[in-house]
Amino acid sequence: MAKVPIKLLIAASGTGGHLFPAIALAEKLPEYKIEWLGVPNRLETQLVPEQYPLNIIAVEGFQQGLSLSSVRILFKLMGSILEVRRILKQGNFQGLFTTGGYIAGPAVIAARSLGLPVVFHESNALPGKVTRFFGPWCSAVAVGFAAASKYLPRAKTVCVGTPVRSQFLDTAVDNALDLPIPNGVPLIVVFGGSQGAVAVNKLVRQSAQAWFDAGAYVVHLTGDNDPDAANLQHPQYIVLPFYDNMAALLRRANLAISRSGAGSLTELAVCGTPAILIPYPFAAEDHQSYNAAVFTDVGAALTFKQSELTPEILQQRVLDLLQSSAELAKMGENAKAIAFPDSADKLAALVREIVER
């Protein structure tokens, strides 16, 4: 008789940083029957592959302080928990995997209240509040950076790195770089997480002329919220709101200028791409600075606070780095040394161990 496949619900929602690791995990569990849990109008509606049916529920995050609106949110939260319990029960799911964020709260409560095993993946060096709160209730919390474990003293943590999309593990995809960049020219890639970073975009536009004069090309991924994205034009400048073939692009890049979201850093490490990091100053509890510190501490990147970074400083630091291929090579090696290219396999093994226990 054919074996009945194990059913796993994946609660991953909102940003590329939450979705890509979960998609990479799902790809490593081909024998499982996987469904997704998401919220309306977020990236999951575009990014989650069709083979994973998407269950949509309404969830909101808590604002600071208690107000009428937080009472309303509390009622909504209870509604979401009941909704996830119904999905888990009706679908006969055997376990839950989540990458955190708003959706994780109701998902973890619902699964644990039904006695189901839960694997949580936290990609940031400073775990989010949801992870710190719910981590101890989960069967295991897989962390992307070893530094995260010390903030989760009551949880069962395992360091597995953060899974990257399969394109990052397949060198044949270098052919996928479909941008007009001549061989041999220095290439700077600028990106600001999955949504783009308007403040970084502005700094880069103000600094780039000197890099063009030095012969460099710039690929600038601006996100689609930058009203000035079309303001700079130059033959050595390629501007796009979003680009899919990130593995090919980061492998070709001599230097990246980036926010320090966990997903971006993980990919920079896997590709061995040296970077200038500008943590997003408004990220929850400044967690991007903790991520960036992991890279600066091992000499894989230079980090600048956005509030202290002027176009002049950025322009000069990039020129200095472009002139020192030895320093760039060393930074790239240091980045590679902290990469976990087999993270998705390790996470899949952990999920199998826990769900099939």
Ligand SMILES: CC(=O)N[C@H]1[C@@H](OP(=O)(O)OP(=O)(O)OC[C@H]2O[C@@H](n3ccc(=O)[nH]c3=O)[C@H](O)[C@@H]2O)O[C@H](CO)[C@@H](O)[C@@H]1O
């Ligand atoms: C603003 C904010 O709070 N962001 C958080 C969000 O990340 P957010 O999704 O913003 O950023 P991440 O760095 O984690 O991931 C960005 C992803 O988007 C991809 N990409 C980007 C641009 C592009 O053109 N094409 C493309 O594919 C990158 O390759 C990367 O895989 O969740 C992460 C994981 O919890 C956190 O570490 C980040 O701090």
